[in-house]
Amino acid sequence: MMDIRVKICGLKTPQDIVAAADAGAAYIGFNFFAKSPRSVTVEEATALAVEAPVGLCKVALVVNPDDAMLDEITSAVPLDMIQLHGQETPERVAEVKARYGLPVMKVLGVSTAEDIQRIEAYEAVADQILVDAKAPKGAVLPGGNGVTFDWGLLARKKYWRTPWMLAGGLTPENVAEAIRVTGARQVDVASGAESAPGVKDPARIRAFCEAAGAPRR
Numbered sequence: 001m002m003d004i005r006v007k008i009c010g011l012k013t014p015q016d017i018v019a020a021a022d023a024g025a026a027y028i029g030f031n032f033f034a035k036s037p038r039s040v041t042v043e044e045a046t047a048l049a050v051e052a053p054v055g056l057c058k059v060a061l062v063v064n065p066d067d068a069m070l071d072e073i074t075s076a077v078p079l080d081m082i083q084l085h086g087q088e089t090p091e092r093v094a095e096v097k098a099r100y101g102l103p104v105m106k107v108l109g110v111s112t113a114e115d116i117q118r119i120e121a122y123e124a125v126a127d128q129i130l131v132d133a134k135a136p137k138g139a140v141l142p143g144g145n146g147v148t149f150d151w152g153l154l155a156r157k158k159y160w161r162t163p164w165m166l167a168g169g170l171t172p173e174n175v176a177e178a179i180r181v182t183g184a185r186q187v188d189v190a191s192g193a194e195s196a197p198g199v200k201d202p203a204r205i206r207a208f209c210e211a212a213g214a215p216r217r
Protein backbone atom coordinates (compact mmCIF):
# COMPACT_ATOMS: atom_id res chain seq x y z
CA MET A 1 0.00 0.00 0.00
CA MET A 2 1.25 3.49 -0.88
CA ASP A 3 2.14 5.76 2.06
CA ILE A 4 -0.19 8.67 2.71
CA ARG A 5 1.37 12.10 3.15
CA VAL A 6 -0.01 13.89 6.20
CA LYS A 7 -0.05 17.61 6.94
CA ILE A 8 -0.48 18.75 10.52
CA CYS A 9 -1.65 22.34 10.48
CA GLY A 10 -1.40 25.07 13.10
CA LEU A 11 1.72 24.02 15.02
CA LYS A 12 2.78 26.44 17.74
CA THR A 13 5.46 24.79 19.87
CA PRO A 14 8.70 22.82 19.38
CA GLN A 15 6.94 19.86 21.02
CA ASP A 16 4.22 19.99 18.32
CA ILE A 17 6.89 19.73 15.65
CA VAL A 18 8.63 16.79 17.33
CA ALA A 19 5.27 15.02 17.65
CA ALA A 20 4.45 15.60 13.96
CA ALA A 21 7.88 14.51 12.75
CA ASP A 22 7.96 11.42 14.99
CA ALA A 23 4.48 10.41 13.83
CA GLY A 24 5.57 10.47 10.19
CA ALA A 25 3.98 13.73 8.98
CA ALA A 26 5.28 15.07 5.69
CA TYR A 27 4.10 18.69 6.07
CA ILE A 28 3.78 21.12 8.97
CA GLY A 29 1.69 24.27 8.73
CA PHE A 30 2.30 27.64 10.39
CA ASN A 31 -0.89 29.67 10.62
CA PHE A 32 -0.58 33.45 10.10
CA PHE A 33 -4.30 34.24 10.38
CA ALA A 34 -4.30 36.47 13.48
CA LYS A 35 -7.83 35.58 14.64
CA SER A 36 -7.04 31.86 14.77
CA PRO A 37 -6.29 30.10 18.07
CA ARG A 38 -3.52 28.43 16.02
CA SER A 39 -1.84 31.63 14.83
CA VAL A 40 1.85 32.35 15.25
CA THR A 41 3.81 35.55 14.76
CA VAL A 42 6.57 35.80 12.17
CA GLU A 43 9.12 35.65 14.99
CA GLU A 44 7.54 32.53 16.50
CA ALA A 45 7.29 30.78 13.14
CA THR A 46 10.92 31.60 12.35
CA ALA A 47 12.10 30.08 15.62
CA LEU A 48 10.04 26.93 14.98
CA ALA A 49 11.00 26.58 11.33
CA VAL A 50 14.76 26.87 11.82
CA GLU A 51 14.63 23.99 14.31
CA ALA A 52 12.33 21.75 12.23
CA PRO A 53 13.87 18.48 11.00
CA VAL A 54 15.20 18.53 7.45
CA GLY A 55 12.73 16.93 5.05
CA LEU A 56 9.54 18.21 6.69
CA CYS A 57 7.77 20.54 4.25
CA LYS A 58 7.19 23.84 6.10
CA VAL A 59 4.01 25.54 4.91
CA ALA A 60 2.87 29.13 5.59
CA LEU A 61 -0.93 29.37 5.81
CA VAL A 62 -2.17 32.84 4.84
CA VAL A 63 -5.59 34.29 4.02
CA ASN A 64 -5.87 36.88 1.22
CA PRO A 65 -2.35 38.15 1.97
CA ASP A 66 -1.01 41.30 0.34
CA ASP A 67 2.57 41.46 -0.88
CA ALA A 68 3.71 43.34 2.22
CA MET A 69 2.57 40.48 4.45
CA LEU A 70 4.14 37.84 2.22
CA ASP A 71 7.37 39.88 1.94
CA GLU A 72 7.61 39.98 5.74
CA ILE A 73 6.92 36.26 6.19
CA THR A 74 9.07 34.93 3.35
CA SER A 75 12.04 37.11 4.16
CA ALA A 76 12.20 35.80 7.74
CA VAL A 77 10.79 32.26 7.86
CA PRO A 78 12.56 29.41 6.02
CA LEU A 79 9.61 27.99 4.09
CA ASP A 80 8.95 25.30 1.51
CA MET A 81 5.39 26.21 0.47
CA ILE A 82 2.73 28.92 0.67
CA GLN A 83 -0.89 27.92 1.38
CA LEU A 84 -3.46 30.45 0.14
CA HIS A 85 -6.60 29.97 2.22
CA GLY A 86 -8.74 32.94 1.16
CA GLN A 87 -10.58 34.06 -1.97
CA GLU A 88 -7.42 34.36 -4.06
CA THR A 89 -8.06 34.25 -7.82
CA PRO A 90 -6.08 32.00 -10.21
CA GLU A 91 -4.26 35.18 -11.32
CA ARG A 92 -3.23 35.96 -7.74
CA VAL A 93 -2.02 32.37 -7.27
CA ALA A 94 0.20 32.73 -10.35
CA GLU A 95 1.46 36.10 -9.12
CA VAL A 96 2.42 34.74 -5.68
CA LYS A 97 4.21 31.78 -7.25
CA ALA A 98 6.22 34.03 -9.57
CA ARG A 99 7.05 36.66 -6.94
CA TYR A 100 8.22 34.33 -4.18
CA GLY A 101 9.54 31.33 -6.12
CA LEU A 102 7.85 28.91 -3.73
CA PRO A 103 5.29 26.22 -4.54
CA VAL A 104 1.75 27.40 -3.85
CA MET A 105 -1.07 25.27 -2.46
CA LYS A 106 -4.49 26.81 -3.13
CA VAL A 107 -7.33 25.92 -0.78
CA LEU A 108 -10.82 25.50 -2.19
CA GLY A 109 -13.90 25.01 -0.05
CA VAL A 110 -16.38 22.40 -1.19
CA SER A 111 -20.02 21.82 -0.39
CA THR A 112 -21.60 21.19 -3.82
CA ALA A 113 -20.75 19.64 -7.21
CA GLU A 114 -20.25 23.17 -8.64
CA ASP A 115 -17.46 23.72 -6.14
CA ILE A 116 -15.66 20.70 -7.59
CA GLN A 117 -15.85 22.26 -11.07
CA ARG A 118 -14.31 25.48 -9.73
CA ILE A 119 -11.17 23.54 -8.86
CA GLU A 120 -10.19 23.15 -12.54
CA ALA A 121 -9.25 26.81 -13.04
CA TYR A 122 -6.78 26.52 -10.19
CA GLU A 123 -5.23 23.23 -11.28
CA ALA A 124 -3.61 25.09 -14.16
CA VAL A 125 -1.69 27.45 -11.86
CA ALA A 126 -1.31 25.98 -8.36
CA ASP A 127 1.31 23.38 -7.43
CA GLN A 128 -1.15 21.67 -5.12
CA ILE A 129 -4.85 21.91 -4.32
CA LEU A 130 -6.15 21.56 -0.77
CA VAL A 131 -9.81 20.58 -0.81
CA ASP A 132 -11.42 21.71 2.45
CA ALA A 133 -14.97 21.96 3.79
CA LYS A 134 -16.57 25.37 3.32
CA ALA A 135 -16.63 27.37 6.54
CA PRO A 136 -20.06 27.41 8.20
CA LYS A 137 -22.06 30.65 7.68
CA GLY A 138 -20.90 33.31 10.13
CA ALA A 139 -17.75 31.42 11.14
CA VAL A 140 -14.84 33.61 12.23
CA LEU A 141 -12.30 31.24 10.69
CA PRO A 142 -12.20 30.36 6.98
CA GLY A 143 -10.70 26.98 7.93
CA GLY A 144 -9.90 24.87 10.95
CA ASN A 145 -13.58 24.52 11.86
CA GLY A 146 -13.65 20.75 12.22
CA VAL A 147 -16.47 20.30 9.71
CA THR A 148 -16.59 17.65 7.00
CA PHE A 149 -18.28 17.71 3.58
CA ASP A 150 -19.76 15.05 1.31
CA TRP A 151 -16.67 13.05 0.36
CA GLY A 152 -18.67 11.37 -2.42
CA LEU A 153 -18.41 14.63 -4.41
CA LEU A 154 -14.67 14.10 -4.69
CA ALA A 155 -14.96 10.43 -5.55
CA ARG A 156 -16.65 11.58 -8.79
CA LYS A 157 -13.67 13.73 -9.83
CA LYS A 158 -11.66 11.22 -11.83
CA TYR A 159 -8.91 13.38 -13.28
CA TRP A 160 -6.57 15.69 -11.41
CA ARG A 161 -3.90 17.77 -13.14
CA THR A 162 -2.07 18.49 -9.93
CA PRO A 163 -1.41 16.82 -6.56
CA TRP A 164 -4.19 17.41 -4.06
CA MET A 165 -4.87 17.01 -0.38
CA LEU A 166 -8.08 16.38 1.57
CA ALA A 167 -9.05 18.42 4.65
CA GLY A 168 -12.11 19.31 6.68
CA GLY A 169 -13.12 17.71 9.94
CA LEU A 170 -10.67 14.84 9.61
CA THR A 171 -9.88 12.96 12.81
CA PRO A 172 -8.06 9.78 13.84
CA GLU A 173 -11.50 8.18 13.88
CA ASN A 174 -12.67 9.08 10.34
CA VAL A 175 -9.53 9.62 8.25
CA ALA A 176 -9.22 6.04 6.98
CA GLU A 177 -12.81 6.12 5.71
CA ALA A 178 -12.26 9.55 4.10
CA ILE A 179 -9.25 8.16 2.23
CA ARG A 180 -11.17 5.08 1.16
CA VAL A 181 -14.08 7.12 -0.24
CA THR A 182 -12.10 9.89 -1.96
CA GLY A 183 -8.89 8.12 -2.99
CA ALA A 184 -6.86 10.94 -1.40
CA ARG A 185 -3.11 10.30 -1.10
CA GLN A 186 -2.57 13.36 1.13
CA VAL A 187 -4.58 14.56 4.13
CA ASP A 188 -4.54 17.61 6.35
CA VAL A 189 -5.74 18.09 9.93
CA ALA A 190 -5.96 21.00 12.35
CA SER A 191 -8.63 20.69 15.06
CA GLY A 192 -8.87 16.89 14.85
CA ALA A 193 -5.38 16.56 16.31
CA GLU A 194 -6.04 18.84 19.29
CA SER A 195 -7.16 18.51 22.91
CA ALA A 196 -8.54 22.10 22.89
CA PRO A 197 -8.63 24.84 20.21
CA GLY A 198 -5.03 25.63 19.29
CA VAL A 199 -3.56 22.98 21.60
CA LYS A 200 -2.07 20.06 19.69
CA ASP A 201 -2.23 16.64 21.34
CA PRO A 202 0.77 14.39 20.56
CA ALA A 203 -1.35 11.26 21.08
CA ARG A 204 -3.96 12.48 18.57
CA ILE A 205 -1.24 13.49 16.10
CA ARG A 206 0.21 9.98 16.37
CA ALA A 207 -3.21 8.33 16.12
CA PHE A 208 -4.11 10.45 13.08
CA CYS A 209 -0.89 9.61 11.21
CA GLU A 210 -1.27 5.93 12.04
CA ALA A 211 -4.92 5.78 10.95
CA ALA A 212 -4.12 7.66 7.74
CA GLY A 213 -1.25 5.35 6.83
CA ALA A 214 1.69 7.74 7.12
CA PRO A 215 5.11 6.08 6.92
CA ARG A 216 6.26 4.84 10.33
CA ARG A 217 9.30 6.53 11.90
Ligand SMILES: O=C(O)c1ccccc1NCC(=O)[C@H](O)[C@H](O)COP(=O)(O)O
Nearest residue numbers: 009036143144145146168169189190191
Ligand atom coordinates in the same frame (compact mmCIF):
# COMPACT_ATOMS: atom_id res chain seq x y z
O1 LIG B 1 -6.95 26.29 11.44
C1 LIG B 1 -7.28 27.47 11.47
O2 LIG B 1 -7.48 28.07 12.52
C2 LIG B 1 -7.43 28.24 10.19
C3 LIG B 1 -7.72 29.59 10.25
C4 LIG B 1 -7.86 30.32 9.10
C5 LIG B 1 -7.69 29.71 7.87
C6 LIG B 1 -7.39 28.36 7.80
C7 LIG B 1 -7.25 27.62 8.96
N1 LIG B 1 -6.95 26.27 8.90
C8 LIG B 1 -6.60 25.69 7.67
C9 LIG B 1 -6.20 24.29 7.55
O3 LIG B 1 -5.30 23.96 6.77
C10 LIG B 1 -6.97 23.25 8.26
O4 LIG B 1 -6.13 22.17 8.47
C11 LIG B 1 -8.18 22.83 7.47
O5 LIG B 1 -9.02 23.94 7.29
C12 LIG B 1 -8.94 21.73 8.21
O6 LIG B 1 -9.21 22.10 9.51
P1 LIG B 1 -9.92 21.07 10.49
O7 LIG B 1 -11.28 20.86 9.96
O8 LIG B 1 -9.93 21.72 11.82
O9 LIG B 1 -9.07 19.85 10.48
